Amino acid sequence: MQSNPFEDSADYVQSLARGLQVLRAFDRQLANPSLSQVAERTGLSRAVTRRLLLTFQHLGYVGSHGRSFYLTPRVLELGYSYLSSLDLTELAQQSMALLSERVGESCSMAVLDGSDVVYVLRVPVRRVMSVALGVGARLPAFATSLGRAMLSGLSDAELAGWLRGQKFRHLTPFTLRTATALKAEVRRVREQGYAVASRELEVGLFSIAVPIRAGDGRIVAALNVGMPYSDDAPARAVKLILPALQDAQRSIEHTIQRGGWQPHMAMQGVYE
Structure with missing residues (x-):
């Protein structure tokens, strides 16, 4: 896959882009995904996905129920x-x-x-x-x-x-x-x-x-x-x-x- 020049620049914030990928992983078909499902959908590692989900949970944008996650009204x-x-x-x-x-x-x-x-x-x-x-x-x-x-x-x-x-x-x-x-x-x-x-x-x-x-x-x-x-x-x-x-x-x-x-x-x- 051809890389995007901006993504290789110092102005590109990879962690922010990955965080947005995680938020976009939620939709009507996958409203209660597990960590593994979010990782699979985004192409990110389980470790990275876990850190991002826990961060969003700490900030109040994501909630959890058992092993499933969901978006909150925030x-x-x-x-x-x-x-x-x-x-x-x-x-x-x-x-x-x-x-x-x-x-x-x-x-x-x-x-x-x-x-x-x-x-x-x-x-x-x-x-x-x-x-x-x-x-x-x-x-x-x-x-x-x-x-x-x-x-x-x-x-x-x-x-x-x-x-x-x-x-x-x-x-x-x-x-x-x-x-x-x-x-x-x-x-x-x-x-x-x-x-x-x-x-x-x-x-x-x-x-x-x-x-x-x-x-x-x-x-x-x-x-x-x-x-x-x-x-x-x-x-x-x-x-x-x-x-x-x-x-x-x-x-x-x-x-x-x-x-x-x-x-x-x-x-x-x-x-x-």
């Missing part, structure tokens, strides 16, 4: 600018923009990463939280409607494992702070198909969320609408906002099923 930080230019992401943003316009409230899409939800898309209308939220922002999953919507996709055993690793915090007087209470809430989400969080993250906030599923039925993200809390917010959310939220849910899922955005392994590994 890799979205590397490619969000590119994702923003894709037609699929534009379609998701359009669905969310229509949703936000229809209900007059902010809406967000997030994925689950360990104990947190990570925002990947957001259409703000007004600021309803003391913390400014944007792409890459993280919030504790146990106290959010987004987190509960995604946790509803875990099996009972997976949910029990996830709960064992949680440190519940007293964020407001209304926060669900025990594994038993959250488990009951997740069961309710499974039955009704949507999740709510009322004054649990901040006293002045109410939110309602639905899961986003891939073509195989796996929950890969969640979509929510957040609004200021009022006495009639829960009833308004279910009666007026939920139908609009479900329309956006169906639109985004249809786009995903046509072969678009799919954060690999967004749910896997969060309960180890």
Whole structure:
């Protein structure tokens, strides 16, 4: 094979190139590769592949489950600018923009990463939280409607494992702070198909969320609408906002099923 002159120059960083090779080894057909499979696909030695995978794991871009590895949602930080230019992401943003316009409230899409939800898309209308939220922002999953919507996709055993690793915090007087209470809430989400969080993250906030599923039925993200809390917010959310939220849910899922955005392994590994 003819060598590339730049690759022979002092400006070429071989370790960086090899690291990118390892990240590119993950795809829909090889979402949970073993070390040997990554080495075989990249053509790198097992020793080099192991060091690179462990480095990415240390940095939070790769997770492991037994002998398998998977990408975490943190890799979205590397490619969000590119994702923003894709037609699929534009379609998701359009669905969310229509949703936000229809209900007059902010809406967000997030994925689950360990104990947190990570925002990947957001259409703000007004600021309803003391913390400014944007792409890459993280919030504790146990106290959010987004987190509960995604946790509803875990099996009972997976949910029990996830709960064992949680440190519940007293964020407001209304926060669900025990594994038993959250488990009951997740069961309710499974039955009704949507999740709510009322004054649990901040006293002045109410939110309602639905899961986003891939073509195989796996929950890969969640979509929510957040609004200021009022006495009639829960009833308004279910009666007026939920139908609009479900329309956006169906639109985004249809786009995903046509072969678009799919954060690999967004749910896997969060309960180890």
